[in-house]
Amino acid sequence: MSKKILELHELKREFHMGTEIVRALKGVTFDVFAGEFVTIMGSSGSGKTTLLNTLGCLDKPTSGSYLLDGVNVGQQSRNELALLRNRKIGFVFQAYNLLARTTALENVELPLLYNPDIKHHDRREKAIKALEAVKLGDRLDHLPNQLSGGQQQRVAIARALVNEPVMILADEATGNLDTRTSYEIMALMQELNQTQGKTIVFVTHEPDIAAFSSRTIMLKDGRVVKDAKNENVRNAKEALAALPVAEDY
Amino acid sequence: MNVLNLFRIALIALQRNKLRAFLTMLGIIIGVAAVIAMVAIGQGSKQSIHDQLSNMGSNMITILPASNLTGGARIDASSLQTLTIDDINALQRKAEYLSAISPVSSTKGQSINGALNWPTSMQGVAPEYFDIRKLVLKDGILFSDNDVKAAAKVCVLGQTVVSNLFPNGEDPIGKVIRFNRIPFTVIGVLVAKGESAFGQDQDDIIVAPYTTVQKRILATIYFQNIVASSTSEETSDAATTEINDILRTTHRLKAADENDFSVRTMAELISTLSSTSQLLTVLLTAIAGISLVIGGIGIMNIMYVSVTERTKEIGLRMSIGARGIDILLQFLIEAIVISVTGGLIGILLGVTVSVLINVLLSWPTLISESSIILSFLVCAITGVFFGYYPAQKASRLDPIEALRYE
Numbered sequence: 001m002s003k004k005i006l007e008l009h010e011l012k013r014e015f016h017m018g019t020e021i022v023r024a025l026k027g028v029t030f031d032v033f034a035g036e037f038v039t040i041m042g043s044s045g046s047g048k049t050t051l052l053n054t055l056g057c058l059d060k061p062t063s064g065s066y067l068l069d070g071v072n073v074g075q076q077s078r079n080e081l082a083l084l085r086n087r088k089i090g091f092v093f094q095a096y097n098l099l100a101r102t103t104a105l106e107n108v109e110l111p112l113l114y115n116p117d118i119k120h121h122d123r124r125e126k127a128i129k130a131l132e133a134v135k136l137g138d139r140l141d142h143l144p145n146q147l148s149g150g151q152q153q154r155v156a157i158a159r160a161l162v163n164e165p166v167m168i169l170a171d172e173a174t175g176n177l178d179t180r181t182s183y184e185i186m187a188l189m190q191e192l193n194q195t196q197g198k199t200i201v202f203v204t205h206e207p208d209i210a211a212f213s214s215r216t217i218m219l220k221d222g223r224v225v226k227d228a229k230n231e232n233v234r235n236a237k238e239a240l241a242a243l244p245v246a247e248d249y
Numbered sequence: 250m251n252v253l254n255l256f257r258i259a260l261i262a263l264q265r266n267k268l269r270a271f272l273t274m275l276g277i278i279i280g281v282a283a284v285i286a287m288v289a290i291g292q293g294s295k296q297s298i299h300d301q302l303s304n305m306g307s308n309m310i311t312i313l314p315a316s317n318l319t320g321g322a323r324i325d326a327s328s329l330q331t332l333t334i335d336d337i338n339a340l341q342r343k344a345e346y347l348s349a350i351s352p353v354s355s356t357k358g359q360s361i362n363g364a365l366n367w368p369t370s371m372q373g374v375a376p377e378y379f380d381i382r383k384l385v386l387k388d389g390i391l392f393s394d395n396d397v398k399a400a401a402k403v404c405v406l407g408q409t410v411v412s413n414l415f416p417n418g419e420d421p422i423g424k425v426i427r428f429n430r431i432p433f434t435v436i437g438v439l440v441a442k443g444e445s446a447f448g449q450d451q452d453d454i455i456v457a458p459y460t461t462v463q464k465r466i467l468a469t470i471y472f473q474n475i476v477a478s479s480t481s482e483e484t485s486d487a488a489t490t491e492i493n494d495i496l497r498t499t500h501r502l503k504a505a506d507e508n509d510f511s512v513r514t515m516a517e518l519i520s521t522l523s524s525t526s527q528l529l530t531v532l533l534t535a536i537a538g539i540s541l542v543i544g545g546i547g548i549m550n551i552m553y554v555s556v557t558e559r560t561k562e563i564g565l566r567m568s569i570g571a572r573g574i575d576i577l578l579q580f581l582i583e584a585i586v587i588s589v590t591g592g593l594i595g596i597l598l599g600v601t602v603s604v605l606i607n608v609l610l611s612w613p614t615l616i617s618e619s620s621i622i623l624s625f626l627v628c629a630i631t632g633v634f635f636g637y638y639p640a641q642k643a644s645r646l647d648p649i650e651a652l653r654y655e
Contacts, residue, residue: 078572083572085569087570102261106261110566114569114570114572114575
C-alpha cells in the first residue's frame with residue numbers, strides 16, 4: 001500500500017450565521033493515497049466548497065481530524081497553514097487566477113518567491129521546467145491576455161506544479177473551458193498522474209469530467225454518499241481524438 | 250521569506266501600475282520640492298538680511314540720547330542733549346570692549362556745486378567712523394584728527410552726492426562745494442555701498458569732521474548719537490554693559506535714575522530682523538509640510554484602493570503560500586518605494602526650483618542640507634505611516650473570502 005497523503009476522520013465544519021448554526025460538513029471520513037486521481041463531486045450546497053477549502057488548508061475544521069502528508073492541519077497556526085499551502089499543495093482554480101500584466105514565467109515563479117529555500121537562479125529554471133511540462137515552453141514571456149483559456153489554465157497548472165507539492169488541488173478547473181479544451185486539460189492531468197505519479201484531487205460537478213479519474217467521492221448535504229473506484233477510467237487522449245474535428249465552419 | 254524577494258514582488262506590482270504609482274508619487278514630489286524650495290527662499294532671505302546688516306558693520310553699537318523725564322512733553326531723540334565730548338573721552342579712556350568710537354553730529358542741507366545742487370545730509374564724525382561703518386575710500390584721502398581739531402572745512406562724498414554734483418565725470422577731489430552756504434573742500438570719495446537693509450541710500454551722504462558740523466553749522470556741543478565698534482560681534486553684549494556703566498558715571502546718574510541714553514547693537518537688530526525671516530521660514534515650511542502630509546494621505550488612499558482592487562490577487566498569493574506578514578510587507582514596501590522615490594525626485598525638483606528662482610527671479614535662495622535630509626526622512630516615515638494601515642488591512646484578509654472576491 002502506498003503512502004497516505006490525505007487522512008480525514010469525522011471531519012466537521014460549522015458556520016455561525018447570526019444565531020443559526022450551519023453545518024456544512026457533518027462528519028466526512030476518507031483517505032487519499034499517493035498517486036491517486038480523485039474527483040470530488042456534489043451539487044451546490046453539498047459542502048463541496050467547504051471541503052475544498054479545508055483540504056486546501058485555507059480553512060480549519062471545527063472538529064474531527066485532517067492530516068495532510070502526516071501533518072495535523074487543525075492544529076496549525078495561520079502562518080503554518082501558509083507554509084503548508086506553499087510546500088504541499090498546488091492550487092488550480094476555475095478562473096485561472098493569473099496575475100494580469102505578468103508574464104507566464106513570472107506567474108509560475110510566484111509560489112517560489114514565497115519559498116526562501118529556492119535560490120534566484122533555480123527559480124527561473126524550475127519555472128521554465130514546469131511550463132515545459134504543460135507544453136508551454138514557447139510561451140514564457142506571454143501575458144495572460146495573450147493566451148487562450150486553455151493555455152492560461154495550463155500556466156496555472158504549471159504554477160501548481162512548480163513547488164513540487166504532494167497534491168494538486170483543482171477547483172472546477174475545467175469549468176470555464178469548452179469540451180475540447182476541458183479534455184486537453186484532463187489529458188494533461190492524467191499524464192501528470194500517470195507518468196509523474198502526482199496525487200490529484202479534482203473538485204467538479206460534471207460527471208463527464210469525473211469519468212477521467214480513478215476514484216470518485218460523492219458528497220451530499222455534508223456527508224460522503226458514495227466513494228468508489230472507477231472501474232473503467234476514460235482515457236482523455238482517446239476522448240479528445242474521438243471528438244468531431246471540424247466543428248468550426 | 251526573504252526581503253529581497255518581497256522587494257522584487259513590490260517592484261513588479263508597481264511596474265504593472267506605472268501611471269498610478271507616478272500620480273501617487275506626485276503628491277510626495279510636490280510636497281518635498283515645496284519644502285526644499287520654501288526653506289531655501291526663507292533661508293536665503295534670512296542670509297541676505299544678515300549679510301546686508303553685517304555690511305553696515307555687524308559689531309556696530311549706537312548710543313542714542315534718551316529722555317529721563319517721565320512727565321511733561323517728550324522730545325524727539327535727535328534733539329535731546331545728553332551726549333557730549335566728555336562721554337567720548339570717558340569711553341575712550343575706560344572701555345575695554347570697544348575698538349573704535351566716533352561721535353555723530355548730522356544735519357540735513359543743500360549741497361551746491363556751481364549751478365548744481367542736491368539735498369543731502371552731512372555726517373559730522375571722527376575719522377574712526379569710516380572703520381565703524383565700513384566705509385571705504387575710493388579716491389583721495391580721509392580727514393585726520395588734525396582736521397577734527399581745527400574744525401577744517403573738508404569733506405568726503407558718497408557716490409550719490411558725487412553723481413549729482415559732478416554728473417559729467419569730473420574729478421571731485423580738490424573741488425570746493427558748498428553745504429548750507431559754507432564752502433567745503435572735497436578731499437575724498439567713498440566706494441558705493443548701495444541700499445541698506447531698510448531701503449536707505451547709504452551713498453547719499455557727505456562726511457565731515459564733527460567739530461566742523463558742530464561749530465560751523467549747528468553751533469552746539471551735543472551729539473546726535475555716538476557710534477562705536479565692539480572688539481567682535483560676540484563681545485557686543487559686554488560692550489553694552491560697559492557703556493552703560495561708563496556713561497552713567499559721566500552723567501552722574503543716581504542708582505534710581507533711568508538712563509538718559511540708550512544703547513543699541515547691530516547684533517540685536519540682526520536677531521530682530523532674522524526672527525522676522527525666521528517666522529517666514531517657519532510659515533513657508535508649515536505650508537510645505539502640510540502639502541507633504543496631503544501627499545501622504547494620497548498614498549494611503551491609493552494603497553487602500555489598491556488593496557480592495559487587488560483583493561483577488563491577495564487571495565491568490567495567500568493560497569500559494571504567502572503569509573500575512575508577506576502581504577503586509579509587500580504593500581508596505583510598495584508604499585515606501587512610492588514615497589522614497591517620490592522623495593528623491595522631489596529633492597531634485599526642489600533643488601532645481603531653488604536654483605531657477607535664484608537665477609531667473611534673482612531672489613536669494615539658500616539650499617540647506619537639513620531641509621533635504623528632513624524632508625526625505627519625513628517622506629520615508631510618511632510612507633511607513635500611511636502605508637501601514639492599508640497593508641495591515643491586506644494582510645488580515647481571509648484567503649477564502651479574498652479568492653471569491655469579484
